[in-house]
Every structure is written in C-alpha cells, then in structure tokens.
Amino acid sequence: LDEYLRIREDPDVASAVAAIRSLLEFLKREQSETILGLRENMTKAIHRLEETDSSVAVSSGGELFLRFISLTSLEHPDLSQCKNVMIERGELFLKKISLSRGKVGKLCHTFIKDGAKILTHSSSRVVLKVLENAAADNKRFTVYVTESQPDSAGKLMAQKLCNLNIPVTVVLDAAVGYIMEKVDLVIVGAEGVVESGGVINKIGTYQMAVCSKAHNKPFYVVAESFKFVRLYPLNQQDVPDRFKYKADILKTVKDLNQEHPMIDYTPPSLITLLFTDLGVLTPSAVSDELIKLYL
Amino acid sequence: MADSDGRQVDSINHSTEEDVKLQEVVQAKCEGKELTKEEKQRLRKEKKQHKKNKKDDRGPPEKEKEKEKASVLAPSKPATQSPAHKAPVPVNASASESPVAAEKPAKSKAEQRAERRARQDTERASKQGKKEGGQQSASSKPKATPNELQPVVKRLPEHIQVDDPAALKKLAKKLERQQVPLRSDYGYKVSLFSHLHQYSRKNPPTQQISIPATVIHPSIVRLGLQYSQGIIAGSNARSVALLHAFKQVIQDYSTPPNEELSRDLVNKLSPYISFLSQCRPLSASMGNAIKHIKKEISNIPSQCKEEEAKRRLQECIDSYINEKIILASEAISKYAIEKISDGDVILVYGCSSLVNHILCEAFEKQRKFRVIVVDSRPRLEGREALRRLVKKGIRCTYVLISALSYILPEVSKVFLGAHALLANGYVMSRVGTSQIALVAKAYNVPVLVCCETYKFCERVQTDSFVSNELDDPDDLIVTRNGKTHLENWQTVKSLGLLNLVYDVTPPDFVDLVITDLGMIPCTSVPVVLRVKNVDQ
Numbered sequence: 001l002d003e004y005l006r007i008r009e010d011p012d013v014a015s016a017v018a019a020i021r022s023l024l025e026f027l028k029r030e031q032s033e034t035i036l037g038l039r040e041n042m043t044k045a046i047h048r049l050e051e052t053d054s055s056v057a058v059s060s061g062g063e064l065f066l067r068f069i070s071l072t073s074l075e076h077p078d079l080s081q082c083k084n085v086m087i088e089r090g091e092l093f094l095k096k097i098s099l100s101r102g103k104v105g106k107l108c109h110t111f112i113k114d115g116a117k118i119l120t121h122s123s124s125r126v127v128l129k130v131l132e133n134a135a136a137d138n139k140r141f142t143v144y145v146t147e148s149q150p151d152s153a154g155k156l157m158a159q160k161l162c163n164l165n166i167p168v169t170v171v172l173d174a175a176v177g178y179i180m181e182k183v184d185l186v187i188v189g190a191e192g193v194v195e196s197g198g199v200i201n202k203i204g205t206y207q208m209a210v211c212s213k214a215h216n217k218p219f220y221v222v223a224e225s226f227k228f229v230r231l232y233p234l235n236q237q238d239v240p241d242r243f244k245y246k247a248d249i250l251k252t253v254k255d256l257n258q259e260h261p262m263i264d265y266t267p268p269s270l271i272t273l274l275f276t277d278l279g280v281l282t283p284s285a286v287s288d289e290l291i292k293l294y295l
Numbered sequence: 296m297a298d299s300d301g302r303q304v305d306s307i308n309h310s311t312e313e314d315v316k317l318q319e320v321v322q323a324k325c326e327g328k329e330l331t332k333e334e335k336q337r338l339r340k341e342k343k344q345h346k347k348n349k350k351d352d353r354g355p356p357e358k359e360k361e362k363e364k365a366s367v368l369a370p371s372k373p374a375t376q377s378p379a380h381k382a383p384v385p386v387n388a389s390a391s392e393s394p395v396a397a398e399k400p401a402k403s404k405a406e407q408r409a410e411r412r413a414r415q416d417t418e419r420a421s422k423q424g425k426k427e428g429g430q431q432s433a434s435s436k437p438k439a440t441p442n443e444l445q446p447v448v449k450r451l452p453e454h455i456q457v458d459d460p461a462a463l464k465k466l467a468k469k470l471e472r473q474q475v476p477l478r479s480d481y482g483y484k485v486s487l488f489s490h491l492h493q494y495s496r497k498n499p500p501t502q503q504i505s506i507p508a509t510v511i512h513p514s515i516v517r518l519g520l521q522y523s524q525g526i527i528a529g530s531n532a533r534s535v536a537l538l539h540a541f542k543q544v545i546q547d548y549s550t551p552p553n554e555e556l557s558r559d560l561v562n563k564l565s566p567y568i569s570f571l572s573q574c575r576p577l578s579a580s581m582g583n584a585i586k587h588i589k590k591e592i593s594n595i596p597s598q599c600k601e602e603e604a605k606r607r608l609q610e611c612i613d614s615y616i617n618e619k620i621i622l623a624s625e626a627i628s629k630y631a632i633e634k635i636s637d638g639d640v641i642l643v644y645g646c647s648s649l650v651n652h653i654l655c656e657a658f659e660k661q662r663k664f665r666v667i668v669v670d671s672r673p674r675l676e677g678r679e680a681l682r683r684l685v686k687k688g689i690r691c692t693y694v695l696i697s698a699l700s701y702i703l704p705e706v707s708k709v710f711l712g713a714h715a716l717l718a719n720g721y722v723m724s725r726v727g728t729s730q731i732a733l734v735a736k737a738y739n740v741p742v743l744v745c746c747e748t749y750k751f752c753e754r755v756q757t758d759s760f761v762s763n764e765l766d767d768p769d770d771l772i773v774t775r776n777g778k779t780h781l782e783n784w785q786t787v788k789s790l791g792l793l794n795l796v797y798d799v800t801p802p803d804f805v806d807l808v809i810t811d812l813g814m815i816p817c818t819s820v821p822v823v824l825r826v827k828n829v830d831q
Contacts (some may be wrong), residue, residue: 196807196816233816234634234741235808284818291815291822
C-alpha cells in the first residue's frame with residue numbers, strides 16, 4: 001500500500017499504472033501457498049486500493065491485470081514456477097501499458113490541423129502527450145482549457161501547456177457554450193471507457209459533449225486500452241456511487257445528496273471517435289474490443 | 296469431351312444410390328418418394344430448361360436424343376452410362392446433325408425423359424467441369440449460361456413470395472411430393488403485404504390429412520395444430536415444444552434397411568418442417584434450433600448403433616433446451632437485476648416469458664419497484680403477463696398502448712422481449728414494440744431488450760414489410776361489447792383488414808441488449824454472431 005502511495009507521487013504516472021505496479025510488487029512479496037489463495041489475496045489487494053482511491057481507472061486496471069496474469073494456463077505443478085510466470089506476464093503487461101500513451105499520442109496528433117483551435121477539459125496526461133506530439137510536428141494551434149472546479153485542475157494543465165510554448169487560454173466551466181463556436185475540435189481524456197462506448201470523465205465533460213454536438217464540432221476522446229471497464233450505465237444515475245465520489249468522502253459522509261460528484265458519464269451518441277492504443281475506434285467498436293478481451 | 300469428363304467427375308462425386316433415385320424419379324414421375332434438396336433443385340432446373348428449350352432450336356435436343364437413344368439401348372445401370380456416353384458422343388455428334396434435321400417426330404415419353412436426364416447431366420457437367428471451359432460444345436452453351444446465372448441468384452424464402460405464381464407453383468409441387476397439405480390463403484390481403492401468407496384459423500391444415508398420416512408423425516401434427524390455433528404462442532414456448540416433438544419423433548424412428556441414420560433422419564424431418572411452416576411460419580429461434588439438430592444428426596458417425604445414436608440425439612436436444620433457454624434466462628436475470636434499482640417504475644409490453652421471469656426474480660431479491668403493463672388488441676397478451684405478475688405480489692398498472700404517451704413521464708425504464716435479433720442490430724418483436732421504443736426515446740427513458748443468444752439470426756431487415764407474418768383478419772372483427780360491425784368485411788370490396796404480428800425496431804432506439812453473454816449495445820449483435828460461429 002505504501003508502495004502505491006509512493007508511486008502515485010510521480011505526477012507523470014497514471015493512477016491505474018501506479019495501481020498495477022504496486023499490485024505487481026505485492027505479487028512478488030506475498031506468500032500464499034495455493035493458486036486460489038493467491039487469487040484471493042490479489043482481489044483483496046485490489047479492493048484495498050479501490051478504497052484508498054476510488055477511481056474508475058484503478059478498478060479497471062486492477063481487473064485487467066488480474067485477468068491478464070491468470071489467463072495463462074497454469075499447468076505448472078510448482079507454485080513458485082507459477083508465480084514466476086505470473087510475475088513475468090505482469091511485467092510484460094506493465095511495459096505494454098507504459099507505451100500505450102505514446103501510441104495514442106502518435107495516432108491522434110495527425111487529426112490536429114495547422115491553425116486549429118482546440119478545446120479540452122481539465123487535466124489529462126494523455127491529451128498533454130497528444131498536444132506535445134502535435135507541437136513537435138511544427139503545427140500551430142491554440143488551446144482553450146476549462147478551469148474544471150472544484151480542484152482547478154485546468155489551471156495545472158494550462159501551466160504545463162505554457163511550458164511547451166503552446167498558446168493557451170483558461171476559460172470558466174460555464175463558458176463552454178460561449179467558446180464553442182470559436183473552436184474547431186474538442187479533445188478530452190477519459191477515466192474509464194464503458195461497454196456502450198461512452199466515457200466516464202471529470203464532471204463537466206457531458207455538457208461539453210452536448211454543446212459540441214449542438215454546434216456540430218467533432219468530439220474526440222483519447223484513452224489507453226487498460227481503461228476499458230465492464231460497466232454499462234444507462235444514464236447519469238446509473239454510475240455506481242463508489243466512482244462518483246472520492247473514497248474518503250464515501251467513508252465519512254452519510255448523506256451523499258449533499259456532495260458533488262467528481263465524474264459524469266458521456267453517452268456514445270455524442271462521441272465522434274475514440275483514440276486508443278488499439279487504434280482509432282468508433283464508439284460501437286468499443287464493445288467489439290471488449291467482447292474480444294473478455295469473452 | 297467436356298461432357299464425358301464431367302460425367303466422370305460425377306460418377307466419382309455422387310454415390311450410386313443417389314443416381315438410382317434420380318432415375319427412378321424421372322421415370323416414375325409423381326411417385327412421392329423422398330428426395331434430397333439437391334435432386335429436387337436439379338429436377339426443377341432441368342424442367343425449366345426443358346420448357347425453355349422447347350421454344351429454342353430443335354438441334355441440340357435432338358443431338359441429345361441421339362446420345363440418349365444409344366444409352367437407352369445400353370443397360371440401364373448408371374455406372375455403365377458413362378462409358379456408353381463416352382463412345383457414342385464423339386461418334387454421333389458429328390454424324391447425327393444432318394439425318395436428325397430431317398426427323399422431327401413427336402417425341403416419345405422415353406425419349407423426353409432421356410433428354411431430360413441428359414440435360415441434367417450436362418448441367419451438372421457444365422457446373423462442375425467449368426475448368427474444362429472451352430471444350431464445351433455449342434449445344435451446351437445456351438444451357439450453360441442460364442445455369443451459371445442460377446447459382447449466383449440467391450433464392451428468397453418461400454413464405455415471402457406469395458404473389459409470385461412461379462414460386463407458388465414450385466412450393467405446391469414440393470409439398471405434393473412431401474405429401475404435406477397446402478394451405479390456401481384467406482380473404483383480401485392489403486396490397487403492401489400481398490407477398491405474405493394470410494391464413495384463417497377456421498381452416499386448419501389438418502383437414503386435408505388422412506388418418507393415419509403416413510408421412511407426418513402424429514406429434515408433429517398435434518404441434519402444427521397447436522401453432523395454427525394459437526394455443527402455443529411466444530418464441531420460447533414454440534421452440535421448446537418443437538424440440539420436445541422432435542424428441543418424440545426420434546424416439547419412434549427406426550432406420551430403414553440400407554439407409555444411414557444420419558442422412559435418412561434429416562430427410563424425414565424435411566416434410567415435418569414444411570408442414571409446420573404451413574401451419575405457422577417458422578420463427579428465427581425455431582430455425583436456429585432446427586439447424587442445430589440437423590447438424591447434430593449429420594455428425595452422428597455411421598458406425599454408431601441405432602439405440603446409441605437415438606440416445607445421444609435426445610441428450611443433445613435436452614442439453615440444447617437447458618443451455619440456451621433455461622440457463623440463459625437465469626444468466627439474463629442476473630444481469631438484469633443489476634439494472635433494476637429501488638423505486639423504479641418499469642414498463643413492459645405484452646407477455647414475454649423472459650421479462651416476466653426477470654421481474655419475478657427481482658421481486659424475490661427484495662427490489663422495490665412497480666410495473667406498468669402495456670397491452671394491445673387483438674391478442675391482449677398483456678393480460679397474461681398481468682396475471683403472472685400480480686400472482687407474485689408485484690404492484691402493477693395496466694394500460695392500452697394508446698395511453699402510452701400519457702404514462703411514459705412516470706416511467707424510469709422499459710423492458711422489452713424480442714422475437715429475434717437481426718444481424719444489423721434491428722430488433723424483431725411483437726407489433727407495437729417499435730412504437731414503445733420510439734416514444735420512450737422521445738422521453739429519454741432507457742430501453743432495455745432482453746434476448747437469448749439462440750434468437751440471434753443472420754438475416755438483415757430494415758423495415759417491417761419485407762418479411763412479416765399476417766394473422767387471421769377475423770380476429771379484428773370482435774370488439775369489446777361483442778358487437779361485430781365488421782362481420783361482413785369480405786363483401787365490401789374496398790375494405791381490407793390487416794392483422795400484423797411482428798415489427799422491427801431500429802438500434803438507435805434501444806439502449807442496451809441483455810443476453811446470456813452479458814450486456815451489449817445493439818450494434819454488437821453481428822460481433823456476437825461472429826464469435827458464436829467461430830466457437831461452433
């Protein structure tokens with residue numbers, strides 16, 4: 001657990017990656033005798049992680065990690081051999097997903113044309129990577145970032161973009177409708193991609209999507225493949241509470257109606273394209289990929 | 296020569312017993328023996344060819360006649376026909392042209408039959424000996440081109456070609472051969488739907504069957520009657536009843552001597568299936584079940600003993616019912632219960648066994664919800680659903696479909712059952728379902744469709760016209776007060792009564808499909824079909 005908190009300090013690492021890395025460490029250290037015991041311990045560990053940081057990415061990353069390592073045919077009679085195989089696969093998985101952000105960046109930056117005006121929401125490392133790649137490609141573009149209260153993550157994003165010498169403007173969350181006519185495209189990151197092809201992201205994404213649909217602007221989502229999660233929300237109410245609010249709030253506060261949720265759900269009908277390390281997908285293709293992954 | 300080469304290929308490809316059957320059929324015209332589909336197709340084709348060539352030049356048929364004369368003289372065994380043909384063909388081909396032109400007598404029956412046989416063989420040759428291409432003689436060219444056209448054109452299912460007289464005649468002949476009674480259409484059909492059958496419930500197809508029925512098993516007759524009278528309704532119920540009837544058939548089946556169980560049983564099932572589709576057009580779920588059984592039957596190894604094979608088939612049917620229907624509904628209820636939260640107001644339409652099961656399970660798991668049952672004439676199936684739910688103790692409201700937009704603001708979710716899920720994501724279900732999905736979309740209410748995977752079908756349809764079912768129009772006559780103003784609707788020339796059974800809902804109106812594989816969006820149906828085919 002301390003391992004996880006330590007890794008989290010690194011600002012460049014996504015929370016899911018940190019979770020997976022700490023799970024790997026846990027796997028290396030834990031002492032169970034049987035495979036069943038091993039699996040139980042792993043699930044317990046994932047639950048502990050979810051309790052500390054309730055984000056969709058952690059849960060999806062954890063589940064995928066578990067699936068990935070246990071998908072091997074564990075015929076080795078010797079438990080330690082099994083464990084070694086699992087650890088190997090775990091390392092492989094980790095390596096793959098650390099590269100995924102780069103892949104997404106490479107795919108997406110071609111969609112940014114010279115002279116484009118981009119709108120983005122809150123702070124996402126993947127979007128940052130995309131914009132970095134586009135800037136390295138000598139493209140000229142300006143970026144509008146929403147402030148994204150209550151944690152003002154947008155200001156952080158603006159700071160980072162400034163360091164890359166990209167002209168950036170911070171706008172209010174309420175000014176999305178106002179600014180929409182000026183922008184050419186909208187790019188947002190995602191905390192989780194659900195089975196229907198919709199995304200779960202910082203609160204305010206949904207209204208941005210609705211606005212962009214009304215103005216006929218393309219709405220792009222960039223996400224790595226480990227963020228695919230087996231949820232299927234029908235509407236905003238259907239997203240489980242443990243994702244909407246921060247973990248510590250869930251534990252302390254009794255009446256959740258007084259709290260503001262941190263995330264919202266954007267349905268697939270509002271999304272034009274999703275950029276993932278598996279390729280550029282339409283929202284209906286996400287379910288295809290998930291079926292391939294899980295079935 | 297191409298012909299002889301082709302025939303060589305034939306004698307290798309086709310077993311002798313099939314050739315023997317062919318000959319018998321050709322010689323004893325309407326004997327009513329059972330034939331494989333290929334043979335029937337070939338027969339039909341060459342009959343068409345025969346008619347067509349009667350108008351065409353006389354030259355080629357007479358050349359064939361010469362060939363056939365030589366073969367008729369030779370012993371009738373088909374194995375020897377090939378060498379017999381090889382010899383006369385190169386000899387007679389050139390020599391026969393001139394003397395033949397002189398004679399144009401009325402052909403005797405034997406000669407006609409012989410011609411037909413030869414034409415059949417040349418067709419087979421031209422189809423299979425295409426590699427030998429340029430060697431084809433000029434006579435076979437006019438026959439070859441219509442042949443090559445025919446395999447390319449896909450044949451529409453017979454039940455949606457009612458206004459095409461040629462297709463009707465074909466169907467009638469096929470049923471005659473299978474000794475299945477042909478049901479005649481009843482009443483005036485609305486022109487948009489004139490390509491579909493419309494039967495009356497008062498004329499069951501069993502009136503024309505003699506007792507005891509030799510070709511059709513009594514449990515199948517009973518099943519057909521139950522279908523046509525509407526005693527068994529609902530796609531799950533129909534499939535299960537069908538599979539039970541097939542179990543009975545297999546139980547009573549005994550392999551005739553010199554026959555293989557795997558081939559003969561499949562042949563025996565074809566007239567049953569024709570009979571059932573005469574009683575009521577087959578549903579997609581029934582079609583899939585039949586395909587599965589046929590595959591299982593043909594996979595039975597030939598050295599398997601009869602008792603063993605029958606037992607295996609019965610087990611296979613039982614496991615199919617168990618897996619695809621019973622266990623699937625358990626899995627679907629598990630997923631669906633996650634979507635039902637406390638305080639929900641759920642709308643259901645008609646009587647779907649699956650949806651009722653889900654609601655009953657959810658109620659047992661102590662979820663607090665209430666149900667609104669929507670119903671429509673003339674079937675009024677919602678009453679049955681209402682009865683079942685109230686018996687469980689669930690709070691229900693009952694409305695007719697005309698009150699839909701009035702109650703929809705209260706509704707939080709809509710649960711629908713499906714008759715079939717098409718390959719392009721469209722949902723085929725009871726008529727009225729697409730209306731409910733449309734209005735629910737307008738009110739932003741999520742629509743969930745529950746469907747087992749065995750109801751997924753490869754068909755593609757974008758509207759409800761092209762393939763549907765017309766029910767008895769007399770059902771519409773009776774109104775609530777028992778008054779029948781429309782009793783004499785047949786006498787009014789400009790009046791037509793339309794009683795549709797199914798309609799299709801586009802995937803944009805459906806938010807979620809719950810299947811035994813999990814929750815998928817409506818557009819992923821072809822993916823599931825693909826995955827399933829890979830598994831099989």
